[in-house]
Amino acid sequence: MTRQEKIKATEEGIKELKPNTDDWEENNDCFIQFQKLDIANTELELNYKNRQEQINLLSESLISSSRMDRWISSIRAIFD
Numbered sequence: 001m002t003r004q005e006k007i008k009a010t011e012e013g014i015k016e017l018k019p020n021t022d023d024w025e026e027n028n029d030c031f032i033q034f035q036k037l038d039i040a041n042t043e044l045e046l047n048y049k050n051r052q053e054q055i056n057l058l059s060e061s062l063i064s065s066s067r068m069d070r071w072i073s074s075i076r077a078i079f080d
Helices: 003-026 031-064 067-079
Strands: none
8 A cells, every 4th residue: 555545544534533523522411522522533633634744745755856856867967
């Protein structure tokens, strides 16, 4: 499984968990359960933000090492 596939699978997992936590919130009156749901939602948000940061960093890395840049570097190396 490639990194992109892993990232997509993780994002899909987060998307699947979010409605479940929303549903639990609506159907539960226990204060402790609300606290647990709040913690779970916070963790989901943090995981999502971390994944987005990783995706952004990976995208920037891929852009900076584009084929054109590598091709130009190879030509320069030949002439140096």
